[in-house]
Amino acid sequence: MAAALKVGVAGLGTVGAAVVRILGERRDTLAASAGRPIHVTAVSARNRNRERKIDLGNVRWHDDPVSLAADDNVDLVVELIGGAEGPARDTVEAALKAGKSVVTANKALLSAHGMALAELAEEKNVALAFEAAVGGGIPIIKTLREALPGSQLSRVSGILNGTCNFILTKMEEDGLDFDTALSQAQALGYAEADPTFDIGGFDTAHKLSILTSLAFGTKIDADAIYVEGIQTISRLDIAMADELGFRIKLLGVATRADGGIEQRVHPAMVPRSDPLAQVMGVTNAVQISGSASDITLIGPGAGGDPTASAVIADIVDVSRGMIRQPFGIPVAQLATPRRAPIQTHEGGYYIRLDVVDLPGTAAAIATRMAEQQISLESILQKKPRAKAPAAASDKNTVPLVLITHATSESAVRRALMAVLADGHIQGAPQVIRIEKEK
Numbered sequence: 001m002a003a004a005l006k007v008g009v010a011g012l013g014t015v016g017a018a019v020v021r022i023l024g025e026r027r028d029t030l031a032a033s034a035g036r037p038i039h040v041t042a043v044s045a046r047n048r049n050r051e052r053k054i055d056l057g058n059v060r061w062h063d064d065p066v067s068l069a070a071d072d073n074v075d076l077v078v079e080l081i082g083g084a085e086g087p088a089r090d091t092v093e094a095a096l097k098a099g100k101s102v103v104t105a106n107k108a109l110l111s112a113h114g115m116a117l118a119e120l121a122e123e124k125n126v127a128l129a130f131e132a133a134v135g136g137g138i139p140i141i142k143t144l145r146e147a148l149p150g151s152q153l154s155r156v157s158g159i160l161n162g163t164c165n166f167i168l169t170k171m172e173e174d175g176l177d178f179d180t181a182l183s184q185a186q187a188l189g190y191a192e193a194d195p196t197f198d199i200g201g202f203d204t205a206h207k208l209s210i211l212t213s214l215a216f217g218t219k220i221d222a223d224a225i226y227v228e229g230i231q232t233i234s235r236l237d238i239a240m241a242d243e244l245g246f247r248i249k250l251l252g253v254a255t256r257a258d259g260g261i262e263q264r265v266h267p268a269m270v271p272r273s274d275p276l277a278q279v280m281g282v283t284n285a286v287q288i289s290g291s292a293s294d295i296t297l298i299g300p301g302a303g304g305d306p307t308a309s310a311v312i313a314d315i316v317d318v319s320r321g322m323i324r325q326p327f328g329i330p331v332a333q334l335a336t337p338r339r340a341p342i343q344t345h346e347g348g349y350y351i352r353l354d355v356v357d358l359p360g361t362a363a364a365i366a367t368r369m370a371e372q373q374i375s376l377e378s379i380l381q382k383k384p385r386a387k388a389p390a391a392a393s394d395k396n397t398v399p400l401v402l403i404t405h406a407t408s409e410s411a412v413r414r415a416l417m418a419v420l421a422d423g424h425i426q427g428a429p430q431v432i433r434i435e436k437e438k
């Protein structure tokens, strides 16, 4: 058998520890699959003394991950530190510059610097592999990069953040409030170190930017993504969604149309019959549509073992000498995308307003919608069945929910500015885009 591949693992959190453990547990099978043994020869982490339940007896410890990247006894660097800057970026750059392949789960790093890092990898003819960066254990990177060359893709969308899906599921199924559900997600190890990345939609945006590039053959354009998180979703919205036949999901959506590429991350009303609405808990899902494809991949999106399994798939590829262009085609040939801004988005809308309960207010609001050519599909003014509290206010307000037919984002924004100026509502309108089945 060929000489062993010597792997250095930088970052020993949930995923890093699982990588080291599984490489040990499945040593023989992986050696057969990889064509040579895979040995972890070096590791790096901030805290040496943490109990990780893995054997690090014969492994060199580096306090500095950049020195791990320079270690002569390391052929391939696995970067699981996280973060777009600092030690993660320094380690990946050092490894690539030294002509070593890199396997990473770092979506923030790729979203910010993926193009430059991929160019460096191409120049050095080494791998920059990142199956674990999106969708945890779902093989979505390989699928987009390698499996669909005969299909002109028009849309990629999905539930890309396990923490948000877990929170929304818990709010719906157990009637939990947002904070309690978030604490549970953190206790289970799903959430990012800074939960704002999850609940604010930024983690989804990082992942979406990578999928968009792979799906459409365009340069990563993360700044173009419209991002909303799930912080404003109330139990009242979840109860209303239930009454209307929807589930609320945080989606990342990228579409290619005549106007350019639209990339958006926001909570969406998904019809309960859509496969994405069936995806509960920490599970992720990605839908790909194109001239010859209509695929939904569903699987574990976070957690140690599924993410580690994706990391190991990349390690096995590298050990077999499979060095691909990280984004499928050379970076220099990726197109610069034309941006379709959110204002041009067209679709249905759920609009919840806390309306002052006086004669004529609903009619006045409907008039403001009509002025913008917004056609209403339904108007609900009733307390939902669930025991969700209406917004507290000193005036007597009731929740009024409008469901619109397809209209443009800019029309909705203009109508709501007028409604706000009329003074018939309390607080900010809640606007949730409806994601129709294709």
Ligand code: HSE
Pocket (backbone or CB within 6 Å): 133, 136, 160, 161, 162, 163, 164, 190, 191, 192, 198, 203, 301, 302, 303
């Ligand atoms: N915090 C991420 C999530 C982890 O919840 O999906 C996987 O990227």
